[in-house]
Amino acid sequence: MSSVAGDSSLFTRLLPFFGFVALVALLGFGIYWNTHHEMTEVPSPLIGKPAPAFTLPLLYEPEKTLSASELLGKPYLLNVFGSWCPTCQYEHPILTGQIKPLGIKLIGLDWKDDPEDAKRWIAQFGNPYDALITDREGRAGIDFGVYMAPETFLVDAQGIVRYKRIGMFTAENIRDELLPKIAELTGKHAKKGAP
Amino acid sequence: MIPELGQFALILALLIAAVQCALPIYGAARGSAALIALARPAVAGQAVFVALAFGILTYAFVTQDFSVAYVAQNSNLALPWYYRFSAVWGAHEGSLLLWVLILNAWSVAVAAFSRRIPDATVARVLGVLGFIAFGFLLFTILTSNPFARHLPALPDGSDLNPILQDPGLIMHPPMLYTGYVGFSVAFAFAIAALLGGELDVAWVRWARPWTNVAWAFLTFGIALGSWWAYYVLGWGGWWFWDPVENASFMPWLVGTALIHSQAVTEKRGSFRAWTLLLSIFAFSLSLLGTFLVRSGVLTSVHAFASDPKRGLFILAFLGTVVGGSLLIYAIRAPKVAGGKPFKLLSRETLLLINNLMFVCAAAMVLLGTLYPLIGDAIGAGRISVGPPYFGFMFVLLMAPVVLLIPFGPLFRWASADWRASWRALRPALILALAAVIVAKLLVPSLALRGLAGVAATLWVGSGIVIYALMRWRNAPRGKRYTPEMLGMILAHFGLAVFAAGVMITEASSVESDLRFAPNETRTIGGLDFRFGGVERAQGPNFVAEQGKLEVLRDGNIVATLRPQKRQYSGGGMAQTKSDIDPGVFRDVYVALGEPLADGAWSVRVYVKPFVRWIWLGALFMMFGGFTAAADRRFRVLPERSDQASAGGTQRTPSPPNPPLEGEGLRA
Numbered sequence: 001m002s003s004v005a006g007d008s009s010l011f012t013r014l015l016p017f018f019g020f021v022a023l024v025a026l027l028g029f030g031i032y033w034n035t036h037h038e039m040t041e042v043p044s045p046l047i048g049k050p051a052p053a054f055t056l057p058l059l060y061e062p063e064k065t066l067s068a069s070e071l072l073g074k075p076y077l078l079n080v081f082g083s084w085c086p087t088c089q090y091e092h093p094i095l096t097g098q099i100k101p102l103g104i105k106l107i108g109l110d111w112k113d114d115p116e117d118a119k120r121w122i123a124q125f126g127n128p129y130d131a132l133i134t135d136r137e138g139r140a141g142i143d144f145g146v147y148m149a150p151e152t153f154l155v156d157a158q159g160i161v162r163y164k165r166i167g168m169f170t171a172e173n174i175r176d177e178l179l180p181k182i183a184e185l186t187g188k189h190a191k192k193g194a195p
Numbered sequence: 196m197i198p199e200l201g202q203f204a205l206i207l208a209l210l211i212a213a214v215q216c217a218l219p220i221y222g223a224a225r226g227s228a229a230l231i232a233l234a235r236p237a238v239a240g241q242a243v244f245v246a247l248a249f250g251i252l253t254y255a256f257v258t259q260d261f262s263v264a265y266v267a268q269n270s271n272l273a274l275p276w277y278y279r280f281s282a283v284w285g286a287h288e289g290s291l292l293l294w295v296l297i298l299n300a301w302s303v304a305v306a307a308f309s310r311r312i313p314d315a316t317v318a319r320v321l322g323v324l325g326f327i328a329f330g331f332l333l334f335t336i337l338t339s340n341p342f343a344r345h346l347p348a349l350p351d352g353s354d355l356n357p358i359l360q361d362p363g364l365i366m367h368p369p370m371l372y373t374g375y376v377g378f379s380v381a382f383a384f385a386i387a388a389l390l391g392g393e394l395d396v397a398w399v400r401w402a403r404p405w406t407n408v409a410w411a412f413l414t415f416g417i418a419l420g421s422w423w424a425y426y427v428l429g430w431g432g433w434w435f436w437d438p439v440e441n442a443s444f445m446p447w448l449v450g451t452a453l454i455h456s457q458a459v460t461e462k463r464g465s466f467r468a469w470t471l472l473l474s475i476f477a478f479s480l481s482l483l484g485t486f487l488v489r490s491g492v493l494t495s496v497h498a499f500a501s502d503p504k505r506g507l508f509i510l511a512f513l514g515t516v517v518g519g520s521l522l523i524y525a526i527r528a529p530k531v532a533g534g535k536p537f538k539l540l541s542r543e544t545l546l547l548i549n550n551l552m553f554v555c556a557a558a559m560v561l562l563g564t565l566y567p568l569i570g571d572a573i574g575a576g577r578i579s580v581g582p583p584y585f586g587f588m589f590v591l592l593m594a595p596v597v598l599l600i601p602f603g604p605l606f607r608w609a610s611a612d613w614r615a616s617w618r619a620l621r622p623a624l625i626l627a628l629a630a631v632i633v634a635k636l637l638v639p640s641l642a643l644r645g646l647a648g649v650a651a652t653l654w655v656g657s658g659i660v661i662y663a664l665m666r667w668r669n670a671p672r673g674k675r676y677t678p679e680m681l682g683m684i685l686a687h688f689g690l691a692v693f694a695a696g697v698m699i700t701e702a703s704s705v706e707s708d709l710r711f712a713p714n715e716t717r718t719i720g721g722l723d724f725r726f727g728g729v730e731r732a733q734g735p736n737f738v739a740e741q742g743k744l745e746v747l748r749d750g751n752i753v754a755t756l757r758p759q760k761r762q763y764s765g766g767g768m769a770q771t772k773s774d775i776d777p778g779v780f781r782d783v784y785v786a787l788g789e790p791l792a793d794g795a796w797s798v799r800v801y802v803k804p805f806v807r808w809i810w811l812g813a814l815f816m817m818f819g820g821f822t823a824a825a826d827r828r829f830r831v832l833p834e835r836s837d838q839a840s841a842g843g844t845q846r847t848p849s850p851p852n853p854p855l856e857g858e859g860l861r862a
Contacts, residue, residue: 013528016472017521020479024514027486030568031506086435093357093770097762120708123788123797125771126760171353 046161051078051153052143059108059115059122059132066107066133068159075162075185076105078153079129080141082113083121085149091168096128098174104182105130111149112138154178156185198263201251202342208244208295209332211237215325219318223391231314234321238306241328242299249296252341253283262348265289265341271352273736273764274360281365282355287489287505288341290368294485295331297369297376298324305380305405311830312401319387320380327379330512338505357737357763357770363423371416375446375481377409381453382478385471386520389527399461399470404824406457406474407682410450411820417443418813426775431706431784431801433809436585441564442484445557449477452553454820455546463608465534465543469550471524479517480557486513487564540613542606545599556592560585597651597694600687601658604680605665619665620658627653641703648698656691659684682823686816693812699805708788712795716747720802722783723747729787729796737761739772742787742796746776758787758798782806 046052055067079095081088099106108129110118115134122132135141144153154163163181165173215237222230252265256279261267269289270282284290302324309317335341358364384402388394420440425433434440453473460470486509537543562569563580601623605616627650634641634649663684666675676684707719711726718724727743739759746754754776761770773786781804788797 010525013468013525014521016475017518017525020517020521023483024510024518026565026568026572027510027513029572031510033568033571086437120799123708124786124799126789 046145046153047164049161050159051155051161052140054135054140054143056109056133056135056140059110059118059134062115062134066131071105071107071155072159073157074105075154075156075182076107076130078107078109078144078155080109080111080144080146080149080151080153082111082149083117084113087168088150089121089125091150092125092128094169094171094174096126098171099169099178100128102179102182104186108132109140110134110136111141111146112136154181154185197251198255198260198342198344201248201255202336202340204244204248204251205332205336205342208241208248209329209336211241211244212325212329212332215241216322216329218322219325220322220390223315223318223322226315228314231318234318234325235306237325238299238302238321241325242303245292245296245299245328245332248342249283249292252289252292253280255342256280256282259352260348261350261352262344262346263341264343264345267345267349267352269352269355271354271736271764274352274355275735277365278355278360281359284368285355285359285364288335288339290372291331291335291339291489292341293368294372294376295328295335297372298328298331298379300373301377301380301405302328305383309401316387316391316393316398316401319390320383323383323386324379327383327516330516334505334508334512338508354736354763357761358427360736360763361423361427363419363427367416367419367423369416370412370419371443374409374411374413374416375443375484377405377412378446378450378474378478378481380405380409381457381474382520385474386523389471389520389523392527394467394471394527394529396461396464396467399457400829402474403454403457403461404826404829406450406454406477407820407824410447410454411817411824413443413447413450414813414820415817417447418810418817421813422810425806426773426784431704431773431786431799431803433700433806436560436563436582438564439484439488441560442480442487445560445564446477446480446484448553448557448560449473449480452550452557453477454823455549455553459543459546460534463535463537463543465532465537466547466550467533468528471528473550473554475517475520475524476554476557479513479520480561482509482513482516483561486510535609537608538610540606540611542603542608542611545603545606548599549596549603552592552596556589559588559592563588597655597690600655600690601662604659604662604683604687619661623654623657623661626657627651638703643702645699645702648695648702651698652691652695654691655694656688659687659691677826677828679823679826679828682819682821682826684819685822686819689812689815689817689819691812692808692815696805696808696810696812700803700809703804704806705802706799707801708797708799710791710795711744711798712793715795719800720781721748722753722802723750724785724798724800726796726798728794729790732757732759734761737763737770740787740790742785742798744774744785744798744800746783754783756783756785758785760787777807779807780804 051068053068055065058064058066077099081091095106106129108131110132113134113136115136118132118134138146144151148166150168152165152169153161156162162185163177165178169178215234218230219234219237222228222233252263254260255263255266256270257276259266259270259272259279265286265288266282269285270279274282282289284293302321305324306317306321309320381402384398384405388398417440420443421433424435425431453470453476456466456470456473459466486506489505489509563585566580601620602613602616605611605619606613630653631646631650634646638645663676666680705720709717709719711717711724713726713728716723716725723746725745725747727745729740729742732739732741739761741757741759744756744758745752746756756774756776758774759772761772763770771786773784775785776783781802784801784803786799788799790796
């Protein structure tokens with residue numbers, strides 16, 4: 001045992017390089033995946049199809065439920081969140097400050113979460129939602145194809161999914177993506193709240 | 196007009212960076228003194244223009260020039276003047292400019308404080324730094340121009356993200372960047388050594404103080420970020436293993452390994468290839484961190500706008516810099532291990548274990564951070580590993596470090612007498628065990644983690660104190676503590692303090708959410724909290740609902756806390772602002788929840804014992820880094836192995852004076 005390098009061949013000394021090439025390949029893939037999944041706007045096979053049926057208990061009145069069919073007639077946003085999810089915490093002020101003023105119905109789906117934690121979370125940060133439902137086992141999440149939180153679905157008055165956002169909303173993508181989509185659905189008074 | 200001057204300055208800086216990179220390196224290879232001499236003026240020139248560009252962007256913020264798109268997006272008329280300065284680095288474009296500015300500051304420092312180093316080496320080092328600056332300037336100009344106009348000018352801007360409107364955020368990015376950009380200097384020295392083929396130990400000695408200073412800044416930057424997250428996010432946590440936090444933590448871990456490995460290489464000549472590799476890794480991870488933050492491949496709370504063009508550019512740059520340097524390493528690295536032989540029981544072995552553990556920890560964090568990507572790549576879907584993985588793995592990997600760290604300074608180079616060290620450390624062990632028993636008696640509810648924390652703290656802390664006392668007794672006056680050694684003592688002591696903070700806080704924090712009616716008093720964690728209701732408060736650019744809570748102990752008011760829920764005027768964003776009563780042994784932390792019926796509010800109350808120790812420990816480590824870097828040895832002995840006749844210092848190149856090395860410590 002004299003030194004870590006030992007008497008090394010060119011191959012051993014190239015090992016760090018090979019490792020790095022693998023890392024770059026992975027990161028390149030990451031960029032490819034991202035452009036593929038965010039820029040081309042086909043993030044979900046659900047777009048243009050009816051939202052999956054769900055009947056889920058309300059967070060504050062678990063004996064009552066809300067189902068997809070009750071929401072027909074007006075467009076709404078379904079925001080998937082969890083008290084365990086730090087990004088949701090960052091998205092929260094944006095929901096309160098920028099999405100709520102849009103006047104569209106905002107449903108919170110508390111996903112894979114302990115309802116008590118969720119209540120505490122809402123108590124601390126505030127409640128921007130018009131209704132809060134819980135999906136403790138994540139069944140509805142599977143139907144919706146949710147694989148991370150936050151995710152947000154825009155569903156129109158006929159119950160068709162029009163748009164899906166993976167990850168948190170930012171001022172930019174509210175302006176560039178969400179507002180035009182809402183405008184399509186609600187027609188004239190859609191400019192309200194636009195910058 | 197003025198913003199265009201800023202852009203012009205950036206372009207000039209880019210051109211000078213190209214010169215600073217290409218000509219001195221070529222000159223050093225050819226032995227052309229004229230080209231070598233170009234390096235320092237080029238550094239100065241580039242720095243002037245980068246500083247000018249940065250100054251112009253700051254000026255645009257201060258004068259509220261909303262015709263500059265970046266200014267309009269990140270500030271508004273109501274923003275207080277002090278945040279207009281920090282708003283410069285409040286988003287992507289400006290923080291990139293800050294990155295380049297800091298790189299220039301490092302380059303200027305290297306140019307200024309390298310008079311004793313051969314000119315050809317300095318030319319190569321500055322050339323490598325020039326290459327990095329070139330890449331980042333090109334990136335700024337091509338994909339992220341901070342001076343882009345928005346015409347006609349907007350009447351008012353949007354707002355600086357409210358979570359960034361905080362004094363902690365004025366300091367956090369500059370300190371953090373100073374740290375991880377600083378690793379570029381160690382990197383540049385390593386590449387310069389490889390390019391020049393001068394792989395003796397001289398370059399390591401030159402690089403050491405720079406590495407220590409960079410590491411100290413990085414330590415401070417990370418600690419500031421953690422402290423900021425603690426008191427701003429309203430969540431009471433101090434570390435979230437968020438991808439961007441990890442991005443700064445990985446260079447820190449490898450940097451920690453590097454400063455230890457440099458010590459071995461410089462003093463004993465061993466681990467040469469390893470030190471080269473770690474120098475490359477530390478800076479590569481800084482670049483990787485930049486990539487992860489800027490490219491948006493990982494969804495993160497730090498949410499910089501993601502743009503695939505930016506991602507591709509940085510990836511290409513990362514590939515060039517790191518791939519290129521690893522190839523140079525493969526071709527030029529020493530083929531035969533050098534250095535003095537050492538036995539299994541020796542300080543070298545302990546430092547090797549340190550290196551392995553820290554590098555494994557960095558690899559573990561890298562793996563966890565990239566896990567979502569790996570999941571996609573193998574078609575398993577995007578899966579994340581959270582704090583449970585990181586927390587468990589990190590403690591597992593650090594446990595051997597904590598166990599062995601007191602032996603480090605006591606073990607001698609080459610061959611150590613473990614019995615002597617063990618005898619010396621027995622009091623530390625006894626103290627640690629006694630403290631565990633006392634802690635268990637005083638606080639019967641303390642969890643195992645807390646007890647482990649107490650033991651670790653006493654073991655590491657008194658271990659290092661024992662070492663300091665032995666030096667005091669055995670070393671001759673005036674030679675007791677070199678700055679390098681003092682730095683080590685401080686940093687290791689800091690680790691003990693840090694461990695106490697982490698383990699005790701994690702094990703014994705009290706967290707509760709309570710409904711408070713006006714004037715109601717409740718008891719939490721041995722303290723009484725009296726709720727004085729909520730009123731409106733007006734800030735410079737926000738309105739807030741402000742609660743009042745009096746904290747009482749035995750009927751006496753200890754503190755009055757005023758947590759707020761703020762509504763900012765600009766972007767309409769809301770922000771919870773907690774209030775904290777800080778203390779050495781516990782923090783009381785309150786955050787305002789929601790209004791309930793009859794004037795009652797829900798309030799989140801934390802009592803967090805020892806939480807300050809986390810940052811206090813980090814401060815000790817930082818001071819340790821600075822102190823070690825200040826050692827005169829790095830400056831007084833120039834080690835000009837190629838032209839040793841120059842100065843009056845005719846010492847043999849290898850190990851410096853033995854009395855400083857822990858000799859004569861057999862108690």
